[in-house]
Amino acid sequence: MSRKRIVLIDGSSMIKEAFYSLPADGANGVRNLLMTILEKKEADYLAIAFSSGVNSRPVVEQELKAQEERLKEMAVSLKATVLVKEGYESSDILASLAKKHSEEDSDITLITKDRRLLQTAAEHVTIQVPAMGEEGLFLKTYGTEDIQNEYGMKPKLLKEVFALLTAEGLGERTACKLIKQFESVSNLYEHLEEVESLRIKDILKTFEDKIRKEETSLILKEDCELCLDFTKSISEAEIQEIMDMDFVPAEFPDDENESSVSASFHVVTDLSEAEDIFSKCISADRLGLQLVIEDKAISALSLCFGETDSYCILPEGLLSRDYLAGKAEEICKKSGHVTVLDLKSQLPYLKLDAGSSVIDAGVAGYVLNPLKDSYTYKDLAEDYLNMTVPSKVDLIGKATTSRAMIDNRENGVSYVCYLSYVAYLCGERLIEALKREEMETLFHEIEMPLIYSLFSMETAGIQVERERLKEYGDRLKIRIKELEEKIYGETGETFNINSPKQLGEVLFDHMKIPGGKKTKTGYSTAADVLEKLSSDYPVVSLILDYRQLTKLNSTYADGLATYIGPDERIHGTFNQTITATGRISSTEPNLQNIPVRMELGREIRKVFVPKEGCIFVDADYSQIELRVLAHMSGDSRLINAYKQAEDIHAITASEVFHIPLNEVTTLQRRNAKAVNFGIVYGISSFGLSEGLSITRKEASEYIEKYFETYPGVKSFLDGLVTKAKESGYAVSMFGRRRPVPELKSSNFMQRSFGERVAMNSPIQGTAADIIKIAMIRVDQALKKQGLKSRIVLQVHDELLIEAYQDELEDVKELLTNEMIHAADLDVSLEVEANVGESWFDAK
DNA sequence: CCCGTCACG
DNA sequence: ACGTACGTGACGGGA
Incomplete structure (x- = not known):
């Protein structure tokens, strides 16, 4: 008879691992592991052990504890034995059982995150530990030989x-x-x-x-x-039965009291019925509303003003699209508490302004937790209503709503109704949560008004000279061809230069260029690696040039061209709910990363031009993040440094190295600048040494000197980390929060990352708050003063206005003034403004 | 669909 | 020893 295969899982340590690497889903992570073992029939007997409450290490979070309970239930349903023993940790249980049963006719596998168990490896005992590999997380196996090989000793x-x-x-x-x-x-x-x-x-x-x-x-x-009861070994039939079960996370609700959908959904296509609903809406105290817009047209209006019913009103018959839009707008203006989702996308039809009391549930969700990757009605229902609802894809797949109304009307109606239903139910909860977390002002005074300013900016768009962009691209393409030929000549073979894989092989294998640094997949061919080789190997220089040109061509010349509309303008999207720190982001195309640092790339900015009769006014904050740091830290010396002179990096060098300001060398200034960057990023000697290509020791000396010079900065940054560790989040000057779960990680790298984030987020976040305030005020002032000039771009610390010639002086004054006074700091905010006939000229 | 790379603040 | 500076988005290559 063959040996029994016993697999024992350390539930307590594994759930923690899965919890941190797959946030909030530790239980499912370990359940998937159990399923895999069963599926591959790797075990005749499967058990999972947990530490008993009393003697276990300090319980870190409630959430983790709750997931542990969930996992126990799952394990039972998978017919695995759950092992718990008062006074013993899960690892003790595993060690005991391994010892006991390996002496019998069994092969034991222990799966654990606790490396202490490696000492139990023996002839019939192997240990599997989660490790990071090329394919992500995998289980690394340790037998006695493996340990001998890796550590050179007995377990x-x-x-x-x-x-x-x-x-x-x-x-x-x-x-x-x-x-x-x-x-x-x-x-x-x-x-x-x-x-x-x-x-x-x-x-x-x-x-x-x-x-x-x-x-x-x-x-x-x-x-x-503890004894293992082998009469409970898993039979073939049972494995089959388990595999046949359809496991979805929903079968394991994390809360017994989960709410359920009790409303009835209605479809309305009749005018009088619709009018009846509209009048009820206007007198309702709260409501959820959603204009569903697809292909630039209204495909439905979703309304909900009570817990029992939600309505899907379709543009059919007498209910024209315009009529629906008008009614929706009227309701928004007359009702006190309207909640919508993604307001910006509805503003083309709902002519509202920042004075409106409508709130955006998605934006509120973002403010409450900026780390999520989406804020759909399904996400909001889960997070704020404890409700599981079908997603848009579940209901109508990839079809449009109007298509679904024909093919699968019932699901289409459900989808539309869910939108306002969830918005209705969430509205109050979101506001309560914002109050509780002291972010109500941030939400009402910054994030909500910002929606209208972003909409205005997207609507304005920016004019791009199509022909000139094309010519630029053609020039690039010619030079790319030439470089390509030269590179093939030098290397003696033709290959795809844009393939890091092929390029690495050509340079480091075929040509035997030394110093090939490795990445997970092969040689690194990143610019900083190649730059070190470029002086010795001319071909490497050519490759760097080639890279630069193809980047400019594909992303900017060809890339931007596809977004130029019939009005000769690009209307990109500015996203408000993406970044962890509170910045906005820009997509389709990304207008926030148009080249500027290199001369050739900078040329692209010449194709961004104001329309006839207009001129660009560009203004950017100088050193806003460092000024924010000076203010928030209250370090008197740093504040004074800003008060006395212009060149902050030179002053930093002068003060840190104790030399007169006029004797600061270029190199010293450069070093000081890098240190300033480092401070803002959440200083680490390793990072600084990389940035300056100096040793880590030298880097830590710089940092030490910096902190001696500005002790207020040191205590401020330390305080940020301490507070973030206590509260779980980093906070900006205006109360914006960013959760930092990494601070609780047992992994050094992750925890260090958390510490840097705790230092950086309040600074980057405050700067983001400030420019948002400036942007809102500039936008509103332009409109209030009846000016036709508009903001066309925001690039984190920069605003670009397309100004009418006759408004130029007003705009210049207004723009700089609002930016400078957006926040009252102990160091003044300085703004550099320029006027020009293109973005290139206005910089 | 992920990775490496590189554009910006 | 660990092997990273903070925050983004788009592209081409290659499974």
Whole structure:
């Protein structure tokens, strides 16, 4: 008889791993693992262990705990045994069972995130640990040989290595070397004098207490007397049964009290019936409304003013599209509390302005949690109503609503009704949540009015000279061809230069150019790698040029051309609910990354021109993020630095290196600039050393000196991290929040990332708040003063206005004035403004 | 559909 | 030892 295959999963540690790598879905992550094992028939017996509440490590979040409970239920439904024992951690249970059953006729596999279990590897015991590989997360298997290969020792000794690793400054290789030499931590300390390296000896002395303490906590209890009941082995039939079950997350609601949809949905095509609904809407105290717009036309109006009914009004017969739009607008203007979803897309038909009291549920959802990737009615229903509803795709697939009304009217009506139904139910909840989180002002005073300003900017669009863009592209194409020939000549073969894979092979394999740095998939051919080689290998220079030209051609010359409309203008989309920090983003096309740094690319800006009779006025904040930092930190020296002179990077250099301002060298200024950037990004010596190509040691010296010079900045940044760790989110000056779940990660890299984010988000977020305020005020002032000039672009710290010639002076004054006074900081906001006949000239 | 690359602030 | 600077979007290549 063959050996029994027992698979034991460390539920407590695995759910935590899955929880952090697949946010909020730890339970499903581990369930999928169970399913895979069953599917592949890798186990005759499957059990999952959990730490008992009492003795487990501090429970980090409620959410994680809740997911653990969910997972237990799932495991039972999958016929896996759930193992819990008072006073034992999940890892103790696994260790005990492995020891007990490997002596019988069983092969044991332990799946765990807890590396301590590696010490239990033995002849019939292997351990699988989640690891990052080329294909993402996978399970790495460790048997005794694997451990011998990787660590060069017997599994039992690993405990000693892990204990040493708790000392800061001691790496895995060093720890292994020490244990191979001394065999145990206690023996090592007895023979400490035999350690050659002074540095290591020093570390070992400093951390002796910590290491010895850790050594004891690494001992796994192997005396847990749980028994596996093999009569409950999973049969073939049962596996089949489980596989046949249709598992969807919805079968495991995370809340027993989930709300359900109880409303009835109605379709209305009759005028008098519609009028009856409209009048009820106008007298309702709250309502959800949605004009469904597809292909620039209204395909339905969705209305909901009570929990019991939702209406889908279709443009048929006497109910013309214009009539529906007019009615929807009237309702929005007359009713007090209207909630819609994606207001900006409806503004072409709902002629509202920032004075309206309508709120956008999607934007509210974004303010409450900017990390989500969508804010559809389904998302909002899940997050704020605890309700699972079918998504748009579930109901009508990829069809349009009007198509669905013909092919599958019932689902089409459902979809339309859900829009206003969810908006109706969410409205109040969202406002309550915003109040609770102290973001109501941010929402009402900044985010809601911004919708109208963004709409205005999109509607205005920006004129682009089609012919000139084409000529530019043609010039590029000629030079690209020439470069291509030269490169093929130099390399002696034809290949696709735009393929990093092929390029890497040609350069580093065929031509044997040294210094091929690796990425996950092969050689890195990124610009910073190639630049280091370009002086020795002319062909590399050609390739860099080629890259630059093809980028300009595909993304900008050809790319932009496809977006020029019949009005000779590009009307891009400015998204308000994308970024984690509060910035806006730009798509189709991205008008926020038009080249400027390199001369050749900058030329493209010549094709962005004002229309006849107009001229561009461009204004951008100088150093807004550093000014925000100076203000928020309250560091008096940094604030004074801004008060006394213009060139902040030079002053920083002068103060940090203690040299007179007029003696600061170009290099010193450059270094100081990089440090300033680093501070804003959430400083790390590693990052700074990369940015400046200096050693990490030098980089940390710069940072140290910087913090000595500006101690207020240091305490401010430390405070940001501490507060974010306590509260779970970073906050801007105007109360904008960004959750930073990474701060709780047990993974060093992720946690460090969280710390940088906690330092950067309040700064970037505050700058974003400020320009949003400026933008709203400029837009509203233009309109209020009856000026025809309009904002056409926003590029994070820059506003571009297409100004009518006769309004030029007013516009210049208004624009700079509103930008400068958008926020009252301890350092003044400075704005650089320029006028020009193209975006190129106005910069 | 993901990755590497590169354009911007 | 870990192997990153913060925030975005578009493109081409290659599974």
